[in-house]
Amino acid sequence: MNETQQTMSLNHLLKAQRGGRSRFEDLVVVPIFAVIVALILGALIMLATNVEPARIAQSYVALLEGSVGSLNAVSETLTAAAPLVLAGLGLALGFRAGLFNIGAEGQILMGGMAAVVVGFSFSSLSPMALLPLSLLAGALAGALYASIAGALRAATGAHEVITTIMLNLISYRLLDYMLRLPSVQKEGRADPISKSVPEAAELPRLLSAIDPNLRVHAGVFLVLLAVVVVYWILFRSKIGFEFRASGENAEAARFAGIRSGIVIVAAMATAGALAGLAGANQVLGVLGRATPGFSAGIGFDAIAVALLGRSHPVGVLLAGLLFGALEAGGRQMQVDAGVSIDLIGIIQALIIVFIAAPLLVRAIFPWGFRKTTGREG
C-alpha cells in the first residue's frame, strides 16, 4: 500500500457511515407512530364510552389548542415539561448505567423540601446568591437521597427497584412530618404546609411583562443547561463512558477495571441531583412552598419520559415537551369538551406501551419501515 492509499483509507475509516436509517427509525419514526396510534385508540375509547364523534373531535382540537394554540398554552406546556425533563434526564442517565431507578418521586420531594428550607431560612440574601443556593440545596438533597439506594446496591446488592420504591414511601411520610415542624410550618396554619420562599429565591417568571398570568419561568434555562450537561456527561466524559460501559456489559466493564460500586453510587447520585433539581424547580418556580405530595407523580411520569426519549438527552427533552403538552392540553380538553383528564393518562400510557413494543408499531405500519436486517447477539 502506498502512502496516499494509506491516508485515504484512514480518512475513510474516520467517516461515519450513512447507514443510520434504522437508528433514525427507532428514535423518531417509532415514537411518532406510537403517538398516532395512542391518539386513535384514545378516540376509540371515547367512542366506546358513548362520547359523540363531534365531541371527540372537539376534545382533540382542545388538546392541540391547550398545548400550543396560544402563548399561554405554550407557557403552560413549558411549565409542565420542565420538571419532567429534569427528572427524566436523571432517570435516563441511570438507565444508561443499567440502573432502574424508580425513586425520582422521593428525590423530587427531598430536593424540593431542601430548596424551600434554604429559601426561607436565608431570606436576607440577594437573589444572585439565594436562588443558586436554593437550587444547589435541592440538587444536593436529591443526590444524597438517591445515593442511599446506590450505596445499598453497591454494598449489599439490594436491588434499586425495591429500595427506591421504599425510599419513595419514606419520603412521603418524611415530608408530612417535616411540614409540621414548627421551624418549617407556615405560621398560624394547622395543616402541613411550609413557609413560602421569598421572592429572592424564586425562579423569575419570563413573560410577566406581557401578561402576569404567564407562568413559564427561568427553570426552562435550567432544563436546557441540564440537557447539555447530561449529554456531555454521557457521551464526552470519562465517568459517562464508565456509566454506559457498566450498563451495557457489566462483565466487560469489570474486566476493563471499572469499579461497579463507584459507578452505581455516582450514577444514582447524579440522577438524584437532577430529580432534586426538578423538585426545586417546582417549589421555586411554580408553587412557592412545599405541600404534601407536591411532586404530583412527576417522578413516575418522568420514567415514561426517559423511556420514550430512549434515554438520550435530546430524546428526553422532546418526550418531556410532548408530555408537558399532553398535560397542558389535557386540562383544556377537560374544560372545553368535558372529557376527563384521566383520558390523557390513558393516552400517555398507551404511547409508552407502543414505544416499548416497537415490533408492534412496525407490524401496524409496515410501510413506515425498511425491512429489518438484524444480527443476532
Next chain:
Amino acid sequence: MQVELRGITKRFGEIVANDSIDLTIREGEVLGLLGENGAGKSTLMNVLCGLYSPDAGEILINGEPTVFRGPADAIQAGIGMVHQHFMLVPVFSVTENVVLGVEPTGLLDHLDLEKGRREVREINEAYGLHVDPDGLIETLPVGVQQRVEIIKVLFRSADVLILDEPTAVLTPQEVEEFFQIIDYLRDAGKALVFITHKLNEILEISDRISVLRRGKIVGEGDPAELTRPKLAEMMVGRPVTFDVAKAPVDPGPVLLDVQDLTVLRDNDEIAVDQVSLNVRSGEIVGIAGVQGNGQSALIETLTGLRRAAHGTVRFDGHDITRVSVRKRHTMGIAHIPEDRQRAGLIGKFSVAENMVLNNYYSSRFSSGPQVNWSTVHKSTARAVQDFDVRTPSVFEPVAHLSGGNQQKLVVARELSREARLIIAGQPTRGLDVGSIEYIHERLIESREQGCGVLLISSELDEIMALADRILVMFKGHVVAEYDTAEGPVNKSSIGLAMAGAAL
C-alpha cells in the same frame, strides 16, 4: 435433499458481505466452507437459515425456488443452524432446551417432557451423541453443550445442518468426538456445512471445500487434492508461513513472580492449587492444559479479577496480590481475555469505544474529566489498519463485525498499549491463518522488545510454536515444565502431561 444458492448477494450499507454467491449443498456430504475473517461465511449461512433476507439471488430446495421470511420457514424446510455462540438457557435441562419453542404437549396443553426426553434419547442413539437428557446446561462442558445445539436442530427434523465454527471452542479430544458425530450424520444422509479456520480439520472431514474471499467464492476443490499451504493461499491470496521465525532472546529479569498461589472458584472448589511460576522479560511462557484445569482462574487472579485465597503475585518486584484491575493495567499488564463476547467487548459500542474500553482514562486519550474522542478515533483508525480489522469505519458497532474481526480488535487494543507483561488467553481463537500469523509475529516482536508474555492456549501447536518455556496445568497444579532452549519438546509427552500422566 439438495439446496442450491444462486447468485446470493447481501449488503450491509456500503459493504457487500456476499457478492452473487453460488453454492450447492448435497445430502450425505460435508461441505467445508473456508475464508478469511469477514469473508462473509456467517452472513451467507444466516441467509441460508432465514435470519437475513438476501438483496439478490435465490435459494432452491430440490430445484424449487423458496423464500424464507424467517428462521421458522428455514426450519420448516429442514435447514437448521448451530451458531458459533450457543443459544441455550443455562438453568434449563437438556430436554427443556431442546423442546423450547416446539414443546410436545398432551391433554389441555400440558407439557409432555417425557415425550421430549424419549426423542432426545432416540436422537442420542441414532447419532452417537451421548448426552444426558436431564443434565443441567450450566453444568455441562462446552463440547456437550454444542451437542445439545445439534440435538436441538435434529429434534426439529433438519436435513441440512449448518455448523458455524463449531470446533473453535473444543478441546482436541472433543474435536475427535465431534468428527465422529459428523460421520454419523453424513452416513444418515444429512447435508452438512462446516465452517472452520483450521485447515487440517477441513481437510480431514469435508467431502468438498469452497473458499470465500471478500464476499466471493474464489475456489472450490476436492480435499484429496488440496494441501494446507494451497488452501491458505486460496484464502488469503498470498502464501502463508506456518512456522514462526523466532530469534533466541536472552531472558531478562523476572517480571511476574507467582508463589504458592491458591485460587478458589465461585463455589469454593480449589481451581488453582499452590502454583508457583514466573515470567521473565523477553520470554514467552505457555500454559498448556485441557480447558477447565484452572487456567482461567489463574489468569483472573493475575489480572486482579479474582482474589487469591493464598500466596503472592509479584510484578516487577512489587507485591500486586491485592492490587486492583485498573492499577495492574497502569503498571503495564495487558490482558487478552479468553471470552471476547462476554468480557472483552461491548457489542453496542463502536469500534473506537471498544478500542479504549480499558484505557480511555489515560493521558493519551483524555484530558481532565473529558475523553478526547477525536484522538481516540484517529488512533483507533491506525490500529484498525495495522491489525487489519475489517470494519467500514471506527464508528461501526462492534456487534456488526465478524467474529474474527472482533477478536482482532481485542488483540489490537491490548497489543497497542504500552505493556511490559502480556497475559494472552486464547489470543487467536476464531482467527484465519493470515491473522494468526500476524498476531504471532506481534507477540514475538513484543518479546524481542523485552516484554514478558504469558500465553494460555488450548492449541498445543500454538504453544509449541511460540513458547520459550511450557508449563502444563492439570487439576489446578503445574504438573510439568519444558524448556525449549534445552532441545525440542516432545508433543506427545506434553499431551500425556495434559491428561494427568505426569502425576
